[in-house]
Amino acid sequence: MGRVLVPLDGSRRSDKALDLAARLPARELILFHVGGDDSERSRLESLAAPLRTGERVVEVEIRSGDATDEILAAAADCDLVVMATQGRNAAGRLLFGSTADRVSQRSATPTLLVRTKGEDAAIPVPVRIVVPLDGSDLAEGALPIAATLARVIPLPLHLVRAVDLDGIRATIQEQRKREADAPPLKDEEHTYEEARQLTEQRASSYLADTAEPLAEQGQDVHTGLLQGTPVFALLAAIQPNDLVVMTSHGRRGFRRVMLGSVAEKLVRESTAPVLLVPMRTPPAPA
Incomplete structure (x- = not known):
């Protein structure tokens, strides 16, 4: 650095x-x-x-x-x-x-x-680096500098992704309202369970695929699924001695001001330091 x-x-x-x-x-x-x-x-x-x-x-x-x-x-x-x-x-x-x-x-x-x-x-002295991901290329823009910090400090690297289970249920219920031939309401819980399992499986696979090249480079990398909306799930999981590394924009697209974004809320509410990596930032030098 x-x-x-x-x-x-x-x-x-x-x-x-x-x-x-x-x-x-x-x-x-x-x-x-x-x-x-x-x-x-x-x-x-x-x-x-x-x-x-x-x-x-x-x-x-x-x-x-x-x-x-x-x-x-x-x-x-x-x-x-x-x-x-x-x-x-x-x-x-x-x-x-x-x-x-x-x-x-x-x-x-x-x-x-x-x-x-x-x-x-x-x-507090940081003991791990946490990188929140949402499946987007923009969120993954934080990985180069996070990996560099994890290697040179050194610290373990934790890649996390939030799965909003309430959001899954709300989506199913909304689809029910729009479909004239929707299954009976008693099948909704079964449909929800299938959707939950599929969503968690995809999220886990995404984290594993993202972590694999880092592990091959010798990084001490771990993955974890969080349950809930991104902000609340991250706030519950992040500890004061974590170092959070994330892009300041994600799925919500380009916004010059971070007001209302996950990054802005984490900066304000998290007890851990937050490293914001702006969009279009080139990879960190080794």
């Missing part, structure tokens, strides 16, 4: 992102701040000093201007952005429109968002 940009705003919350960034095998870390003065530079230098180990280069960069624009400009020359997002504010209301939101929506560089619960809350 090459250059990693870590935007910091001077708060202890944002510094938590540096804790996770420092664990990544990056050749270069850039501690980045917009605004500030000599005192802020001194503070960043004090954070950078203990990270300068081995061959790793740690730089401090301070710019003036709009925070979002400056971060995006700097990110264009980096392989990864790591920054904190607060999730919910003290009143429990969702924070939207923050710099982290705007950067993750507009950046062409993969962005790792670290949710911070408080100034003193520690960021």
Whole structure:
């Protein structure tokens, strides 16, 4: 992994992102701040000093201007952005429109968002990488960088897919309403069971086929089916010490703003850091 940009705003919350960034095998870390003065530079230098180990280069960069624009400009020359997002504010209301939101929506560089619960809350050390898939090529766009991270950190790689059983039942019921010659209602449960088994079989086969080439490359890769709608199934399965890697767009097609998407909801609600890989991002360098 090459250059990693870590935007910091001077708060202890944002510094938590540096804790996770420092664990990544990056050749270069850039501690980045917009605004500030000599005192802020001194503070960043004090954070950078203990990270300068081995061959790793740690730089401090301070710019003036709009925070979002400056971060995006700097990110264009980096392989990864790591920054904190607060999730919910003290009143429990969702924070939207923050710099982290705007950067993750507009950046062409993969962005790792670290949710911070408080100034003193520690960021758990990741123990596995979780990649949510939905069967689309777009969702699979997260696999190259996920596989690279899993190999170089190293961590086991878990590929998961949600199967919405309630959605299957609703589809069957809707078809019943449209078919004049529909089977009697008493056969609905049998039809549902057949549909459930077929859906789970196809999903399992898809995960196995996706995992096979990764395993052949020596990856420690696992697969798992989740039950429920994608958002709720993922939120129930993801642990604080997971690292989630996913594309910011999937079956719902291209949307510049992630509002309402699975990725956006995971960023806001998940206790684990989420790495968003934008569409058209080239495979991560080895």
